[in-house]
Amino acid sequence: MASLVWLGHQVATLEKPRIGPWDAETQKIPVVLVDAGHGGHDGGAVSNGGIEKHLTLAIAKQLRDELIAAGLRVVMTRDTDTFLPLEERAALTKKHGAEAFVSVHINTDGSGSSANGIETYFAGKPSLSTLRKTGQKGENGTTSEKLAATVQRCVCQETRADNRGIKERDYVVIEEAASPAVLVECGFLTNPEEATRLKDEKHQEKIARGIAAGVKLFLQAKPAVAAVLAEK
Numbered sequence: 001m002a003s004l005v006w007l008g009h010q011v012a013t014l015e016k017p018r019i020g021p022w023d024a025e026t027q028k029i030p031v032v033l034v035d036a037g038h039g040g041h042d043g044g045a046v047s048n049g050g051i052e053k054h055l056t057l058a059i060a061k062q063l064r065d066e067l068i069a070a071g072l073r074v075v076m077t078r079d080t081d082t083f084l085p086l087e088e089r090a091a092l093t094k095k096h097g098a099e100a101f102v103s104v105h106i107n108t109d110g111s112g113s114s115a116n117g118i119e120t121y122f123a124g125k126p127s128l129s130t131l132r133k134t135g136q137k138g139e140n141g142t143t144s145e146k147l148a149a150t151v152q153r154c155v156c157q158e159t160r161a162d163n164r165g166i167k168e169r170d171y172v173v174i175e176e177a178a179s180p181a182v183l184v185e186c187g188f189l190t191n192p193e194e195a196t197r198l199k200d201e202k203h204q205e206k207i208a209r210g211i212a213a214g215v216k217l218f219l220q221a222k223p224a225v226a227a228v229l230a231e232k
């Protein structure tokens with residue numbers, strides 16, 4: 001079955017959206033890299049009957065569908081329950097010439113904590129060794145902050161979740177990305193009510209729709225991409 005699974009993966013990642021007027025001009029459809037946090041032996045957070053790696057994959061797949069429907073190309077770091085090192089996830093941005101990178105995660109706090117809501121992380125100025133390793137030009141900090149702000153606003157509007165704001169932290173998966181990159185903590189698995197929502201497909205859809213709206217708004221700042229999205 002391995003080859004069938006592989007084929008399915010290729011179709012999903014290489015599927016081209018409807019041809020639009022931007023093609024003639026740029027010959028390039030923007031690529032968004034979508035990362036479902038954790039996977040395989042790394043389950044991530046486990047609380048209130050939920051396992052982070054499954055929830056992130058469910059949300060990431062819906063995010064992929066939303067972005068493809070908007071006319072963008074999407075590459076996923078994983079679309080099955082497999083493990084990938086953080087550096088390899090980040091490196092895919094360079095390999096695919098991504099214009100944006102979104103890593104999907106679920107938050108935790110101490111047991112019995114009532115913490116809830118959504119927060120979005122971006123990496124600040126990368127270190128020199130990261131710049132050398134990734135070939136970044138060092139502008140990602142500023143653009144990633146813009147992407148984080150837009151995604152955070154849209155995802156909170158769509159889900160009506162508590163807005164915990166954007167935060168700067170040098171998580172490897174976003175710091176080493178060669179494109180603007182954010183990590184969205186979509187809610188707290190340690191909060192029983194929020195855990196119930198996170199496991200609900202309708203709520204996952206709202207999260208995906210909100211993140212996608214933010215990514216689209218961010219990319220609209222680029223004229224070639226604005227043409228793609230204006231079509232929809």
Ligand SMILES: [Zn+2]
Binds near residue numbers: 037038044
């Ligand atoms: Zn996580």
